[in-house]
Amino acid sequence: MTNVSDVEFVGKVLEATQRGRIDWQKTAVEAQYASTFGGKWTVLIDRGTDHRGNETFWLSLQNAEGETVLRIEQDSRLSGLFELARRYALKVNEAMADFLKELES
């Protein structure tokens, strides 16, 4: 069994998101995006606020039964990952390209 650290895990998810290999979807909960893999895993990225009102981000992994098997909070890359997931789920790049096309025509 390979040992994967939380740092590595975030790195791989970030890299796959940058390559557009993760099909992030918006959920009913505000500022939460999810994707599923291998017919058994669900990865979620969330944004919330702590008791001081600061933004916090966390990445979690659930198994097919819906149990959270991993939750990562302490990683500075999570805010960037959240933004990429948000842009993918809301198709921001396509929206901007279409907007610019309309602007130029």
Next chain:
Amino acid sequence: MAFALSVTIPGLPRTAILCFVKENWGSIASVWGLFVSIYVLFVAKGARKAAREAITAERGRTVVEELEQAMEKNSHIGLFARDRKWDLVHLRAQEVMTSCRTIVARWGEDDVLKESKNKLLMVATQMRSIVEEANKEGANSESIVNAQLNASERLSAVLGKAHKERESGS
């Protein structure tokens, strides 16, 4: 047996056949037994295959029915959310989530169904988020309806595939 031999080898005298049978009855019985065993094996294999096909067809029928029920319950979520009936939204979302997770668990490790399982897991995730949102004070009906529509698309895709597989008999 002697009769059978005389029929298959017409030129042979009857006494020779009887003598042959008398001397080799053990071998003849063994060969006969072998033929009977092969026949029984053939029939049993056919019966096993038929039973397996019946089980697969039954499973397919059950999955289709469960998916159809999940589709119907999912559409209720949209209606209840518009009326802000959060208890009913909560109940229906939980039912759909359970159905999806049950189907995924029943499908097991089959790689062919990976895409369908991913879709059902996403539906389950959307349902969980709907439950979470419906429990909040001042739940956002728009985000619940959007999640319900997202789930509906995925359920339709899986149901369509399940129908197709059932019709093709695989």
